[in-house]
Amino acid sequence: MHLNLTPEALLIQLGYTKNEYTLKQINKIIDNTEGFESFSQHILSFNDALIVEKGFVAMSNSEEYFKIKCEEDYSADNLSAFTKMVKHWADKYKIELRKLDNKNTYYIIGQK
Secondary structure, three states: OOOOOOHHHHHHHOOOOOOHHHHHHHHHHHHHOEOHHHHHHHHHHHHHHHHOOOEEEEEOOOOOOEEEEEOOOOOHHHHHHHHHHHHHHHHHOOEEEEEOOOOOEEEEEEEO
């Protein structure tokens, strides 16, 4: 079953308030993310899985991409599991990521 998420639904499911600014931001991110339609239906389940390891998917405020981030209060075990989950998800759906230097944050660039 293929679900096609609307930008509004994605905003709400990721915990954002729907308003003119957030709708404009998410639409820019979607337009900027190569092949977004091909993996968009997997973002919410990935976000749910990341919560266990103190991670989440969010909109970046500095780049027009979604980001995958690990909370600051993580343990070494959380960080290791978080990193493995991110790499596994990216490999499984052929997603290109860009890791920020010295941070546990990745930008979702698009499909390879």
